[in-house]
Amino acid sequence: xxxxxxxxxxxxxxxxxxxxxxxxxxxxxxxxxxxxxxxxxxxxxxxxxxxxxxx
Amino acid sequence: xxxxxxxxxxxxxxxxxxxxxxxxxxxxxxxxxxxxxxxxxxxxxxxxxxxxxxxxxxxxxxxxxxxxxxxxxxxxxxxxxxxxxxxxxxxxxxxxxxxxxxxxxxxxxxxxxxxxxxxxxxxxxxxxxxxxxxxxxxxxxxxxxxxxxxxxxxxxxxxxxxxxxxxxxxxxxxxxxxxxxxxxxxxxxxxxxxxxxxxxxxxxxxxxxxxxxxxxxxxxxxxxxxxxxxxxxxxxxxxxxxxxxxxxxxxxxxxxxxxxxxxxxxxxxxxxxxxxxxxxxxxxxxxxxxxxxxxxxxxxxxxxxxxxxxxxxxxxxxxxxxxxxxxxxxxxxxxxxxxxxxxxxxxxxxxxxxxxxxxxxxxxxxxxxxxxxxxxxxxxxxxxxxxxxxxxxxxxxxxxxx
Numbered sequence: 373x374x375x376x377x378x379x380x381x382x383x384x385x386x387x388x389x390x391x392x393x394x395x396x397x398x399x400x401x402x403x404x405x406x407x408x409x410x411x412x413x414x415x416x417x418x419x420x421x422x423x424x425x426x427x
Numbered sequence: 428x429x430x431x432x433x434x435x436x437x438x439x440x441x442x443x444x445x446x447x448x449x450x451x452x453x454x455x456x457x458x459x460x461x462x463x464x465x466x467x468x469x470x471x472x473x474x475x476x477x478x479x480x481x482x483x484x485x486x487x488x489x490x491x492x493x494x495x496x497x498x499x500x501x502x503x504x505x506x507x508x509x510x511x512x513x514x515x516x517x518x519x520x521x522x523x524x525x526x527x528x529x530x531x532x533x534x535x536x537x538x539x540x541x542x543x544x545x546x547x548x549x550x551x552x553x554x555x556x557x558x559x560x561x562x563x564x565x566x567x568x569x570x571x572x573x574x575x576x577x578x579x580x581x582x583x584x585x586x587x588x589x590x591x592x593x594x595x596x597x598x599x600x601x602x603x604x605x606x607x608x609x610x611x612x613x614x615x616x617x618x619x620x621x622x623x624x625x626x627x628x629x630x631x632x633x634x635x636x637x638x639x640x641x642x643x644x645x646x647x648x649x650x651x652x653x654x655x656x657x658x659x660x661x662x663x664x665x666x667x668x669x670x671x672x673x674x675x676x677x678x679x680x681x682x683x684x685x686x687x688x689x690x691x692x693x694x695x696x697x698x699x700x701x702x703x704x705x706x707x708x709x710x711x712x713x714x715x716x717x718x719x720x721x722x723x724x725x726x727x728x729x730x731x732x733x734x735x736x737x738x739x740x741x742x743x744x745x746x747x748x749x750x751x752x753x754x755x756x757x758x759x760x761x762x763x764x765x766x767x768x769x770x771x772x773x774x775x776x777x778x779x780x781x782x783x784x785x786x787x788x789x790x791x792x793x794x795x796x797x798x799x800x801x802x803x804x805x806x807x808x809x810x811x812x813x814x815x816x817x818x819x820x821x822x823x824x825x826x827x828x829x
Binding site for chain 1: 431432502504506507508574577578581582583584587588589591592595596599603617621
């Protein structure tokens with residue numbers, strides 16, 4: 373493989389792979405169905421969360 | 428934090444001690460190497476191969492303990508702070524191993540040669556160096572911010588989904604930013620431009636994290652006013668936002684032509700380490716120490732307030748003096764007279780630094796005084812340990828017999 377081909381792959385595949393992965397994260401993180409679970413996770417570290425879980 | 432957010436004990440009793448003692452042994456080995464002139468001349472990666480191999484052993488053990496503890500968690504999810512810690516441990520291992528690939532001259536010698544050559548060596552070094560800032564000096568501290576700030580403010584993080592997005596944004600973008608350290612060098616121009624572009628893009632996930640932390644305090648500003656511990660965390664988030672903005676700005680090629688090799692860079696790094704990293708660490712210390720020693724508060728609550736203002740004053744004086752020093756140096760070095768000769772000798776630019784370095788010493792002194800006060804306060808708190816047992820505090824998952 374020539375140096376130029378390697379550079380072309382690095383320039384094209386790298387950003388597309390990374391951008392695509394970030395797009396998947398965006399879709400998954402902002403899926404409305406995940407919101408209740410995310411709110412529960414965010415509250416799980418608060419001091420009164422343990423008591424709520426046991427109730 | 429890992430144990431508490433996972434509601435599980437550490438996976439092993441011995442290996443955490445190996446990690447603690449082993450890492451400190453590495454630090455001693457690295458420091459003695461400097462004194463004896465045993466370094467491989469790589470910034471932030473000076474220790475020679477014998478110390479590097481030892482660190483690999485310690486760090487892999489650290490990762491194994493971390494993953495095994497995470498695997499036995501009693502929570503269905505992995506809280507976002509633990510993702511940051513995982514990235515910190517994993518990426519630091521990757522960076523350390525790749526940048527330190529070297530061949531010793533002989534097995535009996537401390538000297539070695541890197542396997543990377545020429546500009547590739549420079550690129551690997553700054554891929555390592557900038558990601559050391561990202562994953563050694565940022566990721567773990569963001570983990571602290573995402574845990575201690577909501578707990579202290581008693582409010583959930585403003586947007587959990589934004590915290591996920593900014594985590595992956597930081598992981599993806601930082602990896603490409605290192606080449607901004609090599610502007611105007613033999614590195615191919617497009618690689619420099621790539622690093623500059625990703626450095627500017629980094630501002631988005633960085634400000635998402637800083638903004639998420641500050642927005643969490645909405646409705647709790649009275650606590651920020653009254654509680655110096657929470658104020659440390661708030662200031663840390665503000666400095667995180669400021670220093671990441673400055674970092675993106677300094678990575679832009681024409682700005683870098685003025686700032687590079689000057690004390691502006693040093694000021695930028697201290698805005699991050701004193702204003703962001705140290706402030707969140709102080710917040711975490713003041714949150715944990717009373718809890719660990721069975722007390723409601725630190726032994727000297729007023730000293731926390733004093734520490735806060737010493738730290739703020741020290742950081743601001745330090746950073747502002749180095750901004751001035753760096754821009755003065757940059758302008759003096761690029762000033763030419765009518766005949767095209769340099770207007771100032773290098774030693775004249777050193778002499779011009781006197782007032783700025785005096786201010787820097789004052790700022791550093793104030794900051795250090797605050798840190799000493801913190802250490803004494805911690806000692807007093809430990810000596811006055813209470814026997815308070817918080818019945819509602821159940822960090823571990825309920826066992827079947829209960």
